[in-house]
Amino acid sequence: MKICSWNINSIRVRVNHLNLLIKTHKPDVILLQEIKCENHQFEEFFKSTDYDQIIKGQKGRHGVAILIKKNIDFETIKFNSKIINEEARICGVSLEKLSIINVYVPNGNPIDNDEKYSFKLRWMEELSKIVNGYISTYKNLVIGGDFNVLDNEKDVKDFKNWSSDALGKIETRKSFRRILSKGLFNVVRFFEEPGTHYSFWDYQKASWERNYGLLIDHFLVSPMILQCTSNILFEKKFRDLDKPSDHIPVIININN
DNA sequence: ATGTCACTCAACGAGTGA
Numbered sequence: 001m002k003i004c005s006w007n008i009n010s011i012r013v014r015v016n017h018l019n020l021l022i023k024t025h026k027p028d029v030i031l032l033q034e035i036k037c038e039n040h041q042f043e044e045f046f047k048s049t050d051y052d053q054i055i056k057g058q059k060g061r062h063g064v065a066i067l068i069k070k071n072i073d074f075e076t077i078k079f080n081s082k083i084i085n086e087e088a089r090i091c092g093v094s095l096e097k098l099s100i101i102n103v104y105v106p107n108g109n110p111i112d113n114d115e116k117y118s119f120k121l122r123w124m125e126e127l128s129k130i131v132n133g134y135i136s137t138y139k140n141l142v143i144g145g146d147f148n149v150l151d152n153e154k155d156v157k158d159f160k161n162w163s164s165d166a167l168g169k170i171e172t173r174k175s176f177r178r179i180l181s182k183g184l185f186n187v188v189r190f191f192e193e194p195g196t197h198y199s200f201w202d203y204q205k206a207s208w209e210r211n212y213g214l215l216i217d218h219f220l221v222s223p224m225i226l227q228c229t230s231n232i233l234f235e236k237k238f239r240d241l242d243k244p245s246d247h248i249p250v251i252i253n254i255n256n
Numbered sequence: 257a258t259g260t261c262a263c264t265c266a267a268c269g270a271g272t273g274a
């Protein structure tokens with residue numbers, strides 16, 4: 001099973017890139033973040049006979065969706081937490097052998113805005129509880145998405161300049177590690193050396209041209225899933241397309 | 257040089273968020 005995660009940064013602007021992604025990689029499941037539209041708009045922008053759609057849309061901001069091949073049986077996961085549902089940042093599907101959760105963790109900047117940064121930390125804490133629930137029942141779990149965290153100091157060239165940013169602050173990184181400590185592995189750490197891959201290049205300051213990127217899009221998986229995972233792919237070509245998203249698609253392959 | 261982009265609201269640009 002091939003699963004892709006991608007912060008598309010507006011489905012309206014980039015539905016053609018999504019179609020290219022599908023044509024190129026034929027993922028079984030696609031986790032999209034920042035679709036930036038309401039449910040009915042998503043259905044208008046993306047028409048497919050091959051994928052079922054689970055959409056958690058919101059007018060103009062955030063918004064996540066899962067596209068899942070029509071031959072795969074699934075149930076939509078319901079999340080009950082108030083804070084986790086405050087904005088359209090999470091959706092999930094349960095399959096026969098595993099559950100897949102798509103997340104768009106709050107950015108949290110600027111950090112001097114107490115409201116924003118504490119929302120991020122509270123949101124991550126709730127995600128940690130959700131993970132705990134799955135792990136304690138031995139259910140296989142895949143969480144993919146934009147985590148808005150610099151986990152390793154090599155996930156950006158100059159980490160020292162990010163240590164007081166909402167993505168690099170120690171509380172954010174601890175919160176991310178707390179999620180992992182429930183019993184998940186970060187797939188990229190198993191296959192790749194830190195500092196060799198980024199998933200986001202800001203539109204500003206010619207970040208792409210200078211290869212000044214961040215690694216903030218991840219797949220966290222339970223041990224059984226890690227055993228079956230054969231590789232992780234960072235689809236850099238998509239940052240070079242006309243009117244690109246600032247994030248690239250990340251793809252994992254799970255055998256069986 | 258905030259070396260940009262996408263969104264909304266209410267205009268044809270300002271403000272916001274990333």
